[in-house]
Amino acid sequence: MLVNNRWVRASGTLQEKPISIQYREDWTLARDSGKYPLCVQIAWHAQSLDDSTGFPAVAEQARIVAFTEHLQTRLEPDETSVVAMMITHDGINQWIIYTSDLEKLKTGLDSVPTDEGLYPIEVVADPDEEWQTFIQVHERIDTTEA
Template sequence: MLINNRWVRASGSLQDKPISIQFREDWQLARDQGDYHLCVQIAWHAQSLDDSTGFPSAAEQVRIVSFNDQLQARLEPDEGSFVMMMITHSGVNQWIIYTRDLDTLRAGLDSMPVEEGLYPIEVVADEDPQWNTFIQVHSRIDPVSATEISDAPSGV
């Protein structure tokens, strides 16, 4: 596999609200490959929040984690796309995905199970061969607050 499934997490606050950012430890390998020139951003706007944390409620977290697992399972096996970053802030979970081909990514999204109803997501895609979207967020992370985690990202 081109990149591993090791993640780094950084937590802090942005505009007086908690933020959690998780990104692939070896993200540079995919960027340096040069084939992943399309950036797809998926935003999940939480329907219910935990007032004590500002993050999605525990019940919604279960759906978000399941969605994240499905994203990786549906998009990454053929290495055509990679989930590179997940941001949780102010009731929104956002995934930053880099892909070679939008049609293949769309087919992966369309194949995700929807037994519990459609996912409350918005999807946008842009050409981003220099990975500016990812780097703009990554460059603002304080290395001291970032910690390695060995499994796939959680909801927050």
């Protein structure tokens, strides 16, 4: 596998609401390989929020975690795609995925089990050879210690 499955987590606030960003520890290996010129963003608009955290309610979080695991197991084995980042903020969970093959990615998404119903997601894809979508978020993470 081109990238390992170790994730870095950053959390804080954005516009006075909590935000959580997780990204692959060795994401630069995938970017520098030049194998992933297309950026696919998947947005999940939460149906229920925990008022104390601003994040999806516990039951919905469980579905989001399961969906994330499905994304990795369905999209990454042949190394045509890599789930690079996940962002949770203001009721939206977003995945930033880089791919070399939109058709294989679509096939992988279509194979995600829907036994608990369809997922409330929107999917967009754009060329992004330099990984600017990822980098714009990554550069805003304050890694200084308080």
